Amino acid sequence: xxxxxxxxxxxxxxxxxxxxxxxxxxxxxxxxxxxxxxxxxxxxxxxxxxxxxxxxxxxxxxxxxxxxxxxxxxxxxxxxxxxxxxxxxxxxxxxxxxxxxxxxxxxxxxxxxxxxxxxxxxxxxxxxxxxxxxxxxxxxxxxxxxxxxxxxxxxxxxxxxxxxxxxxxxxxxxxxxxxxxxxxxxxxxxxxxxxxxxxxxxxxxxxxxxxxxxxxxxxxxxxxxxxxxxxxxx
Numbered sequence: 001x002x003x004x005x006x007x008x009x010x011x012x013x014x015x016x017x018x019x020x021x022x023x024x025x026x027x028x029x030x031x032x033x034x035x036x037x038x039x040x041x042x043x044x045x046x047x048x049x050x051x052x053x054x055x056x057x058x059x060x061x062x063x064x065x066x067x068x069x070x071x072x073x074x075x076x077x078x079x080x081x082x083x084x085x086x087x088x089x090x091x092x093x094x095x096x097x098x099x100x101x102x103x104x105x106x107x108x109x110x111x112x113x114x115x116x117x118x119x120x121x122x123x124x125x126x127x128x129x130x131x132x133x134x135x136x137x138x139x140x141x142x143x144x145x146x147x148x149x150x151x152x153x154x155x156x157x158x159x160x161x162x163x164x165x166x167x168x169x170x171x172x173x174x175x176x177x178x179x180x181x182x183x184x185x186x187x188x189x190x191x192x193x194x195x196x197x198x199x200x201x202x203x204x205x206x207x208x209x210x211x212x213x214x215x216x217x218x219x220x221x222x223x224x225x226x227x228x229x230x231x232x233x234x
Contacts, residue, residue, distance in 0.1 A: 002222065006087040007050040008124050010221075011182040014213030021221045024049040025184060027091055027127065029227055032059045032077050037234035043084035051081050052091035052127040052184070055112055066103060067111035078121045088121050089184065092141045093129040098168045099161040100133070105144055105168065109178055117179075126175075127184035130196070137161065143170040148183045148209060186210045187223065194225040 002022040005013075010023055024042075026049055028035040035051060042049055054060065059077070061068035078088055090113065094105040116123050128142035139159050142148040149156055149171040156171030175181065188208035194201060206223070214221075 004048060006048055007089060007182065007184055007187075008087045010187065011125065011212060015218045015221065018219050020219045023187070023221070023223045025052060025127070025223065025225045026050070027052045027054070027129070027225065027227050028057070029054050029091070029229060030057050031227070031229040032057070032073060034228040034231065034234065036077050036080060038228055038231065039081040039084050039086055041234045042086070048085050048087070050087040050089050052089040053078060054091040054093060054129060055108075056093045056097055063101070065101070066107045067115070070115060075119050078116065079119065082121055088116070088123055090116070090123050090126045091129045092126040092144070093131055095139060095141045095144050095159065095168050095170070096129070096131040096133045099137070099159065099166045100164060102164065102166045106173055109173070113178055125180060125182040125184065133161070139170060142183050142185060144168070145173050145175055145183065146171045147175050148186070150209070187212065188214065188221065189223040190220040191222040192225070193223070195227055195230050196225070198230050
């Protein structure tokens with residue numbers, strides 16, 4: 001069997017020595033209703049997972065320039081998912097939002113984390129959202145943070161979006177300044193199963209940025225990523 005951990009548990013405690021670990025993550029994206037159904041089903045079956053809530057999704061609320069006017073559906077859903085024993089993670093689309101609207105990513109992040117935390121929702125990590133603009137302009141939303149930027153896509157740099165005349169400096173923020181301790185893609189995964197795009201597929205030896213105490217005899221890590229929109233029957 002595998003030891004089931006949330007992203008927060010794994011990144012804060014480290015890899016349990018000699019154990020094979022399973023991490024289940026759900027990118028809620030635009031299907032909040034099914035996410036809640038899945039969270040209930042998992043809790044009823046003794047499963048704890050990490051739910052990544054997308055700030056640019058319809059249910060989050062109306063964006064007003066530096067913050068959102070939040071919906072009750074957001075708070076009710078996040079509180080219920082957390083009360084069922086799951087972790088809430090912020091699905092980060094901040095670079096895209098800034099390029100599209102000119103909003104200050106730092107201000108938006110501060111405001112949204114403050115809102116969630118003031119409503120009793122604990123958030124210690126982010127997970128990058130693969131917006132279509134990311135492919136067009138060749139960046140990842142996690143590159144907003146100096147801890148995660150790396151050299152893979154070009155390192156610290158300015159991204160300019162001609163359609164709006166907006167630009168964003170990548171690598172300009174620090175997780176620790178926002179009470180954040182990890183990004184989901186920090187983790188090295190021996191097996192990574194994902195349904196991105198609606199097709200289930202598996203990767204092996206998915207790279208990560210940190211080892212979280214793993215050594216050659218630590219056991220394996222399997223990560224499962226789903227998007228509730230592709231799953232029915234709950």
